[in-house]
Amino acid sequence: MKLMGRHKALMTIFFGLAVTLFFALAYPHHLHFQEQYQLFLFEGSYVREVLSVPGGFADLLGRFCTQFFLYARIGAVIIGVLLMVVQLMSARLVGWNRQYGLSFLPAALLWVFLLDENALLGGVWALILVMLAAWDIGRIANPMARSLVALVCAPLLYWMAGPVAFLFVLLVFLDEARRGTFVSRFLGVAVVVVGCVLPAVLPHFVSVSAARLWQGVHYTRYPDTFPMWLWLATGSVAVLFLLHLFVKRWHESEQRWVRPVVSALIAFVVVALGVRVKMNPRTEQVMAYDYMARNQQWNRILQTADRQMPDNPLMVTALNLALGMKGLMADNMFRYVQNGVEGLLPEFVSDPVSPLTTSEAYYQLGMINTAQRFVFEAQEAIPDYQKSGRCYKRLAETNLIVGNYPVARKYLSALSHTLFYRTWANETMKLLADDELVRSHPEYGRLRSSIVKEDYFYSDRDLSAMLGRLFLANRRNRLAFEYLEASYLLSKDIDSFVARFPLSESIGYPRFPLAFQEGLLLWWSREHTAQEQMPPGIDRPTFQRLNDFYTLTNRKAPLEQIEQRFGQTYWYYYFFVKDVKNYHTTPQDHHPSTS
Amino acid sequence: MPQQHHNLIYSFLFIIAVLLLASCGERVSNATSEASLPDIYPDYVDVTIPVGIAPLNFGMKSDDALLVDAVVADAKGHTLHGQGRETTDFDIDDWHKLVAQNVGDSLTVTVSAKFADGWHTYQPFHFYVSTDSIDYGLCYRLIEPGYEVWSKMGIYQRNLSTFEQTPLIENTQFEGCVNCHGFNRADPSRMSLHIRGAHGATLLLDEGRLTAYNTKTDQTLGFCVYPYWHPSGKYIAYSTNTTRQTFHIRHANRIEVFDAASDIQVYDVEKNQLIITPSLKTDSLYETFPVFSADGKTLYFSAAQALPPGSMQLDSVRYSLYSIDFDAESGTYGSTVRKVIDHGDSCSICFPRPSYDGRFLVYSVADYGQFSIWHHEADLWLLDLLTGERRPMVEVNSDDTESFHNWSSNSRWMVFSSRRDDGLFTRPYFTHIDADGHATKPFMLPQQNPRRYYRELFLSYNVPDFIRARVEFNNVKAVELINDDYRKPMGVVEK
Structure with missing residues (x-):
């Protein structure tokens, strides 16, 4: 016994x-x-x-x-x-x-x-x-x-x-x-x-x-x-x-x-x-990406994506943000699956999940009012009407960045009555006393300087225009520029992509990033032949690869073969990736001035 | 008795004595006399209050204050003492007694606060007790100041003599959103309440009987919103709006709520008919916010020139105040629409609210648009219907939003919502308006511990309206009606 x-x-x-x-x-x-x-x-x-x-x-x-x-x-x-x-x-x-x-x-x-x-x-x-x-x-x-x-x-x-x-x-x-x-x-x-x-x-x-x-x-x-x-x-x-x-x-x-x-x-x-x-391992993966985006674990996102290609819109959103934050978007975005502009900044959905990941992207871009709206709405959509520590924290931050200190104080005050957010809330509360502390804060200061100077209305039909204005407000906002150009590439509007490219001068790329080279070359190839001299700034191997790509596609090679060799290029995305949801941008939309 | 037992009893008595002393509070001693008025929250310094109002508890605005102490005294020697860490916490019965003893007179409030360096006593201020009474309570919606998605919300009634708040209906009982509500001159037995969402309906409460209506018809734009009762109780004026929202990228106003179309109609309660007229159903004008005059012979409303289709020049839309005659006997409109006030290109008029004595009309003024709630620059203006003079209500306006407002049944008090507290969450404020239209410094809705209450409240007060008595609202029956598919249809007649 x-x-x-x-x-x-x-x-x-x-x-x-x-x-x-x-x-x-x-x-x-x-x-x-x-x-x-x-x-x-x-x-x-x-x-x-x-x-x-x-x-x-x-x-x-x-x-x-x-x-x-x-x-x-x-x-x-x-x-x-x-x-x-x-x-x-x-x-x-x-x-x-x-x-x-x-x-x-x-x-x-x-x-x-x-x-x-x-x-x-x-x-x-x-x-x-x-x-x-x-x-x-x-x-x-x-x-x-x-x-x-x-x-x-x-x-x-x-x-x-x-x-x-x-x-x-x-x-x-x-x-x-x-x-x-x-x-x-x-x-x-x-x-x-x-x-x-x-x-x-x-x-x-x-x-x-x-x-x-x-x-x-x-x-x-x-x-x-x-x-x-x-x-x-x-x-x-x-x-x-x-x-x-x-x-x-x-x-x-x-x-x-x-x-x-x-x-x-x-x-x-x-x-x-x-x-x-x-058990739902797929949901766990999506949650993992959101968790990493929330905690700004950009390297971990990239490592995770390298192990297994993300195939969910929210995962792609987090991955693109990680690429942008690490300065790799312009080079590597087509190494991964892309699902159109929707993968950059998904359309607002009235649920508690999707807007949170999207808001991380808007936040890092410096579209603080929009990030705030997405977070607020995600919290409102919590079906049992609870509030969220994550949302309160972000709402405190967005209000702090835009200088709405009484509201920021209100959220911080609530968080100071929690077990795990208290320390952060009490530390952040000190920023409320001095505007200069916010301006010099590595994150809040950067984001405040990214806010557009002139007001206009948000339009998810006109994302590129909004990103353009955002970049023009702060030409050192590299993330905004890369999201702008990525939005054109993803919507296959390479004319607009090329037209905005001169704006990259203020970013100071040491060389043309690979994905941008591919876009530029594709545009160039529409009116030039391979025998002509390649445009300046394009690497010789990239130029050669485009020739190989055209050779293969002109030969009507099987799609699998093309994908195997060129699946990680913009050219493959441009010609073969269909059914991407590009609700945001249309080539005819008006765009901000490049001057 | 063993010594051990004696010790226990003494210890017990000692603890009781300590507790008793503690409950009496700490005596203000060696206080530094300050030349300034106390910085208190809410700001109740020199406000005018009605008899019967709940105690105006307050605390020091500074978080550094360890204790706040207040002595309220009248000229006859009566005093009321309140002390606490966060709030004065006046005894409610003693408060009511003292206020009732000083109707038409003033009370002197001496505030002391204890900080780390000891007590400080400030210059006294006054509560002026009005001879005009206020209604039983207030009814309002509590909702997060959000964008498109809604969370928990409800319609609540608050007894103004106490701190008691009870829900009429909350959306935890059904799937949907509780929206526009309106009483007939603070009469709690007649109410219009709009429900949005999957179970959308307009509930009419009429002498305890609830009915769910479908106010959308083939001949009108959509559901009936922004209700306003005719003084006879036979009609309700509604607008019907195709409302849209858009969001500012940078502006502090955050949201722009606008109409892509809107019309006005009057509902005949007895005949169950919407009365429409081409004059109030034009494509070239956005007509909204209808209200009846005190005598019921005039229908006031806001209207603006419609934008061309597809235009988003929202900052060019400016509403003016219009009126049209209304004959309650026949249920017909007059033939002419008159422009009552035009602020020109600089301002937009919304939420007109005539006093029930027919003397004044208060409205909100914003830079543009029809939804001043989200406009930080919005202020209240007063129109004297007798003289036609109008002026900004500088006595009550602040640097932030002043918006929706309503009159007490005796037209001597007004409640309005303002974002002045923190720039986002609207709170109700009360002001006394005398027969000549002079308003007093407004005071915030009292709470037992206002500092804690408003700090912890992440909800806005929407559409505050007075009620003369408790609303008897059978929320179980209401939920039953809302969840039921049946909606009583409304007929339409053009006159």
Whole structure:
């Protein structure tokens, strides 16, 4: 038996480790994603607001834990520990017997639940609170006291944990039924109170839709989404408890290893299948790019792209920004997949994800009002109406850069009531006292000097014109110039590209960057032959490669062959990449003066 | 009794005594006398207040203040003391009693603040207690000052005698946005409320009965917005607008909200008919913000020359104030549209709001356009309907936006929204306007702890309007109606 106990402990530890390692190594950016869509404030009004709806206490605990997800490894440990707690509580509820492996089932289902980036930790806490309450109440020996406590606990638990509290009522009811005491009749009242009266009456008192009072007020970020895996986990506890109470053979001892092994296998299969079905590595990759852009990890973005070509619009946006920030865009942008102007500055979409990555690009370009709008709108689009530490930080920065200090102070003041943004907020607050400090700040000062002098309206149909004005406002803004020229290249408007090229003088390129050479040469080749002298500034190998490209294409070589040899050139993009979304630019659009 | 128990009791009594002393606050001692007025937040120095208003708690503007202490005294020797780290936190009952005892008189406020170097006592200022009462409460929308996407928002009512705020409806109960709301002269039993989004509707509250309407018809431009009730309660004037937004790249105004088209129509509540007329449905003019005069015989509105199709010369659009006669008996318009005020090429007029006694009309003036809320230069102007004189309300205007405004039911108080607090988040301010049109220094909506409350509030107050009593609004029924597909259609008649 002692040996068995040791094995149980090892199984639990192994499970916890598996969960932790999974989230730390395979899913870290899902945790960053979770953190960036909330702002845990150590403020009374915030806590009161969270607690003011059913499930608020579990939600508060969940939010408290989620703030640590800023550091994914800590977040992974937290999830590992919580799921271990759920497993141990399950084991305690169903008894420490040979079906120990089955006690992993609820925790395994929660693991699957948490694979969804919109599943909230409050759901896990809700189940823990309910199981804790159900276990504690079973220890009260006096039936009358037990039933009275259950009557009080049921609505209280509903308020603390939300509709998962139905499980509490069910577990207590089953337990009382097994005990065969008359007081189970009293518990029927608790069932009615929690199951029917509260969710039916509460819409009159709380601003929550009736459906959410039944399925969960805040177990997922999308409030009207049914949290199926959470309810499966909740239901599995009830099923296990039922089996434990009423299946007689449950407690009978048979062969020493068969049942533990089989039950553990069942749990393992559930985890394996669930993870396989629900895990989304592609989403993780997109989140990784956004995380790196947020933290200005430009080299890491380039290294990641070199390992695996990005193929998602947001990844391309982050990659192009990294290329620009490292001064490599004009040389290397066509080494990677490009999806048109959309890959530079995607069109605004009303969701909480896409505008964040796009805003990073606008921010670095110096289009501060636009960056601010995208961040603000991303925050507004958070479906559960939470605020975002990342957004507040950026909003403080944008207001600081444009000199709107009272608003910047307001955001900084809120961030100073957080655990992990406090230090930054307090440091940044010092800048508010002196305009000169902002001007001399390496990032804020640079961005302030990039802001256009004359106002005009944003138009996503006229991106090139906006970038042109931006560059003309600060001719040392190399990123703006390269985005401007890239926008022409990507929209295949090489006439405009060439027309704006003289503006590069103020950038002072030591030599023509490769992608620009390819564009220039393509334009030149339209009216010249290979026998003519190549234009100045073009490298001989580039010139030769264009000749090779034309030779191959004139020969009607297979596309694969062309792609293999020239897939990383602008020429291949120009002639063979179709269906790119170039909503921004049309060649006929008016452009800023080059003078 | 063992000695141990005695010690416990003494310790307990000691703690109670400390707590009692602490609750009495710290006595102002050895204070340095300052020659200046205190720099307090909100700025309540020398404001005029109505009887029944919630305590005007305030704190020192400086974060360095460790304590703020205020003594409010009247000429008869009554005093009220408040002290706290962030706010004066006056006792609400004592406050009301003191204010009620001094109607038509003034209260003297002596403020002391404790800093690291000790106490400082400032020059006293006054609260002037008006003889004119104010309505029961205020109704407004709370929303983030955003662009196109909305987050949590709601319509709320606030009891002006206390700090109690309760939601009428919040969009956490359904999918959508709560928008234009309007009462009939602060009457809480009649309300028009527009819902935008997938479940768009116009809700009409009429003596407790809620109905959801589809205000879009084949013969009108779109949904009915910017409601204004006829004094008889039989009609509601609406505009219908094709509203667009664009965004400034650099300008501090951030957003430009403009109309690509707009018309005006009056809804006959009894006949369930929109009354339209070609005079208010022209392509060459953008007509918007309709309001009835106090006697209900005139319909005022803002209008501007329409831009040529495709033009984005928004800074050339300037609204003037117009009027047209309206006959409530027959539900017909007059034949002539009159220009009441034209600020020329320099200004644009929006949000006209006549006082209910028929004497004044207050409107917002911005450099151009019709949405002064996003214009930092926007100010309030007062038009004397008796003399025709108009003037900027310098008593209430600030360097920042002054925009939407409404009159109390007795026409002696006005509430308006302003961004003066931080340049972004609008807050409601109240000013007293006497029979001659003189306005007093405005005061911000009181809160229990205003510094903390407004610092932590990332929402703007939209469309503040007075209510004479608590609005009885069945939000469960409202949500049921909103989520239901049925919308009562409106008929249209041209007169």
